[in-house]
Amino acid sequence: MPEYLTPPVSPFAIAFDAERLTLSPEGPTLTRRMSDLEGLFLDQSAWAESAAGDNPVVYTVTSSPVPEINRELPQSITTIFPGATAGELWMTKGHQHPDHQGEIYLALKGRGGLLMFDGERVEWLDMTPGTIGYIPPGWAHRSVNTGDEPYAFLAVYPGGAGHDYGWVLTHGMGSRAYLDASGSVDLRPYAG
Ligand SMILES: O=P(O)(O)OC[C@H]1O[C@](O)(CO)[C@@H](O)[C@@H]1O
Ligand SMILES: [Fe+2]
Numbered sequence: 001m002p003e004y005l006t007p008p009v010s011p012f013a014i015a016f017d018a019e020r021l022t023l024s025p026e027g028p029t030l031t032r033r034m035s036d037l038e039g040l041f042l043d044q045s046a047w048a049e050s051a052a053g054d055n056p057v058v059y060t061v062t063s064s065p066v067p068e069i070n071r072e073l074p075q076s077i078t079t080i081f082p083g084a085t086a087g088e089l090w091m092t093k094g095h096q097h098p099d100h101q102g103e104i105y106l107a108l109k110g111r112g113g114l115l116m117f118d119g120e121r122v123e124w125l126d127m128t129p130g131t132i133g134y135i136p137p138g139w140a141h142r143s144v145n146t147g148d149e150p151y152a153f154l155a156v157y158p159g160g161a162g163h164d165y166g167w168v169l170t171h172g173m174g175s176r177a178y179l180d181a182s183g184s185v186d187l188r189p190y191a192g
Pocket of ligand 2: 095097103141157
């Protein structure tokens with residue numbers, strides 16, 4: 001498995017293929033299955049049934065080899081597969097940066113949304129190829145696939161900001177994403 005570069009990192013070029021969704025050289029890759037998303041979907045029994053059943057891959061994250069440490073600026077490509085659990089669209093776990101720092105996402109393929117929550121306010125950005133979504137410091141963020149093909153985006157994020165997944169379990173994300181009868185995104189109050 002590819003690893004992160006050892007700091008101090010020297011200048012280098014990364015070949016970014018927005019069609020094949022690859023970064024070269026490549027760092028670590030992770031795969032999140034349904035069982036990794038415990039406590040996140042509203043319908044816990046539908047989640048449990050899926051996780052105990054075929055336990056599908058919900059999303060993958062491919063990273064560049066830039067290490068996740070302070071002052072470095074790693075990149076990753078996240079691909080969320082299309083699907084819904086009891087109607088709730090497949091999504092990333094979502095996280096807050098313990099060290100409040102900003103982040104940018106560039107949509108590459110498919111159709112998605114960027115849900116952000118600062119503990120009080122909720123924001124939703126529609127993400128289609130070419131959209132840059134800006135995540136300001138202090139806003140927890142989650143990505144959602146709103147289409148019927150994989151939704152992929154490039155992230156560039158501060159390596160020392162960290163990932164606090166517990167924040168989302170405690171505070172929620174403000175809204176949950178569904179589709180209405182016409183196929184439009186239907187954001188519902190978080191409730192649970
Ligand atoms: O970390 P989550 O919430 O699973 O989201 C998917 C990916 O998005 C990133 O935050 C990139 O922004 C990765 O660090 C992360 O693994
Ligand atoms: Fe982040």
